[in-house]
Amino acid sequence: MIVIENISKQFGKLKVLDNVSVTCDVSKCIALIGPNGSGKTTLIKSVLGMVVPDSGNIIFNRKNIQNDWQYREQIGYMPQIGRYPDNMTIGQVIDMMKDIRHNSSGFDESLIEAFSLKEMYNKRMRTLSGGTRQKVSASLAFLFDPKVLILDEPTAGLDPVSSEILKEKIFTEINKGKLVLITSHILSELDDLVSEVVYMQDGKLLFHKSIELLHKDTGENKLSKAIARVMTNSIV
């Protein structure tokens, strides 16, 4: 569904993405793993068209995303740090997004209810804690029932109850046959979700393999241990 072909991106002198190619198919949950600053967020932002790569192509549903914008109707994006207009309330932000982004099949408000955001609808965005912001971001990402979900550190800053709710939600969406791209440093919680792992380091893609293969290659049954082994022994 998403084919990333040889994209490179440079910020000043720093090469953030170096000739990265990934193919993502439907009804997979792909984990993007790598140390801080390895280019995961930049890769995600390139798929969303927020970052324009210096070279290479990104094909979404057999269409090049360059100069295209309609493909984003099929993507729900949850940013790492949700930034929202300070003087708008939660309700206004959600209503605005609904207004801007029509959805014929109705809205999926299950997360708004699960996080009980409705009671906080007239809180202004600037007064929110990091966790509540994350809840708003998550609700917005799932609101339009998109075919592809891109979640950047979804559970960072969430309390255990909320993070469990979110994981539950991600799980049901994967079972519905959606493509989920997820980055996280908390590997233990990815264990039961992920079907493929993409490992990045210094802007380069080191490997992209299914989780079974990874377990087999490293001889570890837990993703966290498998990745730790990769990082120390650099088995690729």
Next chain:
Amino acid sequence: MKKIIKYVITDILRNRIVLAYTACLLAISFSVFSLEDNSTKGLLSLLNIILIIVPLISIIFSAIYIYNSAEFIELLVSQPLKRKAIWISLFIGLSTSLSIAFLIGIGLPVCIYEFSVTGIMMIVIGLFLTIVFIGIAMLAALQTRDKAKGIGITILLWLYFSLLFDGLVLFLLFQFADYPLEKMMVGISALNPIDLGRILILLKMDVSALMGYTGAIFKNFFGTTAGMSVSFVILLLWIYIPVQISLRKFNKMDL
């Protein structure tokens, strides 16, 4: 696109600076008109407000607004919206709200006290300057991510257009006083929208006699319909070119 414009305008109205700006302009214009028994004199005093205050407020307010909307822009860019639509909506939203503020603050009193060709010309020029400087501010705000630096740039640009440019022109005129520069001055004035506006209004006020021989040349050029049309086309270009350049830059920007 209409929806984004709607959100931009409600957002601008919610932070009450534009309302304060309107009230200020209203207070200034009513006091100017009631101080002078001759409303043409009042118009002349208002001219300075239009040529100095209006560009200053437009350029600084727009630049700050663009910087403060960074989050809003980031949110919209990840949605199924054209980048072009987002940027143009910001431009139209800013232009509409500041133009309405200007129309109420200056346009209304001028229409009440001095509804004449000169008055209308002043309103039109004021509107043009408002929009021209919004475009320039949007271009300047894209040059750097540093808010303080960006606002500094807009203030320098305003200083350049309202003071430095005239100084440079005077300097040129004195240095080359022996040469016939009068015709060239017509061309040079096109390089500054504020100067262009000033000339267009002054010629309508019939004080061009005070400007000597250069004034006569100006009258010969700008006084004709063709000259006027050319100057309005130039003002339109002053809107179009900065907005177009900023649009190109915004399309390629990383967020």
